Amino acid sequence: MILQENLHFAIKNSKISKIAVIDDAFDLPIIDNKNAGPLLELFDEETFKATAAEANITPESIDGAVVALESSQYTSEKLLSVLSALYQKFGEKFDERFNPGGIFGHQVPNLKHLAPIMRLLNTCDPKPEVVKYGSSFDDFEEAKDVGLIFIDAFLDQTVSAESAPRAKTAAKKNSLEAVTALIRSLGNNAPSVILMSSSGEVRKEAEKYRAEIQTEEKKGLVFASRFGFLEKTRLKIVGDKVGVEDDAADDLLDIFQSYQFGRSMHTALETWLSSAEKAAAAMRGDLQSLHLKDFAYLVRFRLQEEGQSLVEYLDWFFGECLVDTLGKKIDEASSSDEVVDFLNSKGAELIEGAYEGATATVADLFHRVRIESPRKIRKGGFSSRGSLYGREENDCRDHDS
Incomplete structure (x- = not known):
């Protein structure tokens, strides 16, 4: 296992200034009548105000979220912004104070698999701009000039490598559509791509996945020389640093060290x-x-x-x-x-x-x-x-x- 310094050096020398990470770990839970009630009760509690302040949530934002819950407006921007702030804070150290009613519990495995990769990128000096996308997005303006894309192989928070074949096929299709749409939006500024999964078995399908990233005319968009696979579980947070198994380090170095050449x-x-x-x-x-x-x-x-x-x-x-x-x-x-x-x-x-x-x-x-x-x-x-x-x-x- 090697520590993050070796990879930080390669990332710095690659001169990649913007990276996109597409993963269902960024997806917020769906709010419905089943979990809206407990959320409303928690938001009304006096003790929640201190927790919200640590997540940089203002009292006005809480009031807006309460109004949205009371009126069953579960897709309200005010409600989603509060949940997003809590979710981001929860993902840092998995502090249950930022997990109201355990609403984020089902995402813990996804978050823990992705956390070392995000820590690796966020501790670079200079730090590249990291654009985060969940499983559904249509605004590519933020990803303009992206030089590298990390993409989850199964883009659905309910699907993993152990799921039923039909569910995995649908999640893989969603993943392909997302990365293809993003790459097409970049025009001639073609990025490198790293396919990610918590299962090493997906490596066998990586080349087929790459070949299916195509233009509308069915022409390939990603050369094999600019494509790699990364098994998420081969990275671990060790103290305040990230430890990377040798094989995963090689996968990352293949992309970063040869980025300019590629x-x-x-x-x-x-x-x-x-x-x-x-x-x-x-x-x-x-x-x-x-x-x-x-x-x-x-x-x-x-x-x-x-x-x-x-x-x-x-x-x-x-x-x-x-x-x-x-x-x-x-x-x-x-x-x-x-x-x-x-x-x-x-x-x-x-x-x-x-x-x-x-x-x-x-x-x-x-x-x-x-x-x-x-x-x-x-x-x-x-x-x-x-x-x-x-x-x-x-x-x-x-x-x-």
């Missing part, structure tokens, strides 16, 4: 993807301008003597034209020199395992383009060659050819 890489990848779309559109225009005599020229003067198929030649020829067009589009939309220099030098050094050899994902990509193809082998010599990756069990090695 953000720059995100910009570079989005540039490539958007340039590829533009290049394909430009090539479509070029192809539509070709006449039959253009194809006849290729057959008569380029292919007959060489014994090449027209379709296979066009496959290679247009492919090379597309690569050329892609390069030009990338140059037109190229990132700043500062971003490029950062990615080519010190940025990669912040990534754990950066020089431990090829990863399985990279090996698979090279295998697809250099060795194994589902297509028929071309008759001509139009294909290029380069680095090859030989795959053995748990081993990816680089070979020149």
Whole structure:
């Protein structure tokens, strides 16, 4: 277990100034006829005034909450503001004086799981601005310029990893909708994302969760390089500090240490993807301008003597034209020199395992383009060659050819 200082250093160096935390632990209890009566009695007690003062609740606010309860206006802003102040105070040390009638009792497990994470963030120096959202929200103005989102995997205060499958599915859907809406609202300022759960089993579903964060056009919004998973129970409050188990510390450091690199890489990848779309559109225009005599020229003067198929030649020829067009589009939309220099030098050094050899994902990509193809082998010599990756069990090695 490591203490918070190591993580505070990484958070500071990441230069993340605003963080959003979305968790049902922030949800207030639902007020109804069953609990309104006991609340009203407590608010009327003289001893409650001293408790309210510690939570920075004014006598006028209490009077407004009493009026709301008496008139059954359970969603009144005056009532909810008093409950919110009490709930925030209760969540600090779980002092029962701020838990009127035990109304917050069902949220204690959620609060205790989240408390170390909030303590870790709130004790940073300088402290990042932390925006808190419950399971239902539609105002994204406060989250403008957020650089990192912590999101609860099951966004429903009545649901946990041990709940029935149908309930978990609905809570996960709510979680996905919430984080997707927030990320979409940020436009091009894409944040990093940490998926949270009190159950380590959710880690197995984390990658699928990431892939489902999409635009309305079903395009992914979060690259794997900017996504992580955190098991809440791996953080503990130890005295006045936060202790973090090694595996959870690694999960957090992966995001914070590589934040600047990940953000720059995100910009570079989005540039490539958007340039590829533009290049394909430009090539479509070029192809539509070709006449039959253009194809006849290729057959008569380029292919007959060489014994090449027209379709296979066009496959290679247009492919090379597309690569050329892609390069030009990338140059037109190229990132700043500062971003490029950062990615080519010190940025990669912040990534754990950066020089431990090829990863399985990279090996698979090279295998697809250099060795194994589902297509028929071309008759001509139009294909290029380069680095090859030989795959053995748990081993990816680089070979020149």
